[in-house]
Amino acid sequence: MLEVRRFLQARKWMKSNESFLKTWHAHVGYKLNLFRLFESGEKVHTIAKTYDWDEELLESWVDVGLSVGHLKKNITGRIKAKKKMVRFATVDSDESAGILLREMMELHIPTLLEYPDLIQRKDKRVYQDQAFGEVVAETSALLEKAALPAVMKLVTKSKPGSALDLGCGYGGYLAKIHHQFKGMKLTGVEKNRDVFNYARQRLPDDIQLLNQDLTAFLNNQNDSVDLVMVHNLLYYFPKDKRGALLKNISELTTPGGKISIITPIHHSQYGGMFTSAFNAFMTAHANLYPLPTIDELKELATISGLTMLSAEPIIKEGGWFIIIFTKN
Ligand SMILES: C[S@@+](CC[C@H](N)C(=O)[O-])C[C@H]1O[C@@H](n2cnc3c(N)ncnc32)[C@H](O)[C@@H]1O
Structure with missing residues (x-):
């Protein structure tokens, strides 16, 4: 019984963390302008080669994007960004809201992850x-x-x-x-x-x-x-x-x-x-x-x-x- 409860709790935590994937994925896309690069449909290999980026990592990012619904794959195997991601998570879009992703992922989340250390060291970060x-x-x-x-x-x-x-x-x-x-x-x-x-x-x-x-x-x-x-x-x-x-x-x-x-x-x-x-x-x-x-x-x-x-x-x-x- 105890084992079942442990498993259920672990599953619950995993499940509740799913939504984090969407903001993580959007943030990476925003930082590297990936939704724009995949706007018209592109092969991962082509983007990785053009920018001299790690293809395996880019492939994994694309994989997550397909599962969270930020990207889709067409019949030729090209990856295409969903329109709303180009609109809202691209730096040069008039409707961009991506700056919020930067504040959350670069300021807030790193600070919250540092909490155990800060509590133990009785220390504080300095806001830059x-x-x-x-x-x-x-x-x-x-x-x-x-x-x-x-x-x-x-x-x-x-x-x-x-x-x-x-x-x-x-x-x-x-x-x-x-x-x-x-x-x-x-x-x-x-x-x-x-x-x-x-x-x-x-x-x-x-x-x-x-x-x-x-x-x-x-x-x-x-x-x-x-x-x-x-x-x-x-x-x-x-x-x-x-x-x-x-x-x-x-x-x-x-x-x-x-x-x-x-x-x-x-x-x-x-x-x-x-x-x-x-x-x-x-x-x-x-x-x-x-x-x-x-x-x-x-x-x-x-x-x-x-x-x-x-x-x-x-x-x-x-x-x-x-x-x-x-x-x-
Ligand atoms: C969170 S932003 C809010 C900006 C704006 N008031 C708004 O609500 O959209 C706070 C701003 O206050 C400025 N600020 C903070 N302390 C200040 C101070 N002592 N003197 C002048 N500006 C300050 C910061 O540089 C920052 O741009």
Whole structure:
């Protein structure tokens, strides 16, 4: 009986790991542009020879692709990528979502696999902003789609004359606000140089962008702002520094002005599995910090002279929320 139960448990684990194969396969395909290379139907041998790649490994990747349904084989034996893989997992596709595969497979999974070591050594990884800043900014830009309606609703309702985006990444929110609401004074602050350069290149000139640490910016800023966006940023700040950050932001905000925070909320009623894994990733780093809870945000509001107006989920399965505050 015991043997049967062991076997059943092992089988269950194997089964639940099946879904990992799809993201592994898509990630390899995205990194090596394989879905594009197999877009029109090609022999494995030809691709391996053209790029001087290991044919046996490529063959195995193709094999997995056929079984997870990312690839198909035509009657001549050529391998053809499914259309949706070319669309979504190819770097140069307008609809590419592949950057998320990179964030998961190159940042999150390796960190989670290091856990036994980190726990035993009482050690933390260091998040390499230089190497991953652009990946993270691009993944955040993917999330904009879910958050934009709430942000635009806030701008429509509160009619700010100015908005400031702290840690603006590629500046997608500023770009959308600029497009829809003419005449607003818009400013973004972004400390990663590569991310800043890309944002500067794509945003209109009348959006002011500063390549600066936002703490230094806040300390030297005198002009008040009607809307401050703090989107996917809190986990760059240790819990004991968030009070000072919110106070600085509050001081800068016009009375009655708004502050929007976008973040996954730990221990909320949504996205328990996702937020606990995301939190595990954050806490494994010396320079990234735990996700906030809703109680922490309420406390931060109280000490910073803010009132929490609403906390709405924007991606329920991810426990991702937009929380709106007003300056008292
Ligand atoms: C996860 S991304 C989010 C980007 C954007 N806010 C969004 O939601 O799409 C966070 C960004 O904040 C920037 N950042 C982190 N700490 C910062 C700081 N102290 N000063 C300025 N930018 C910072 C990072 O470089 C990164 O581009």
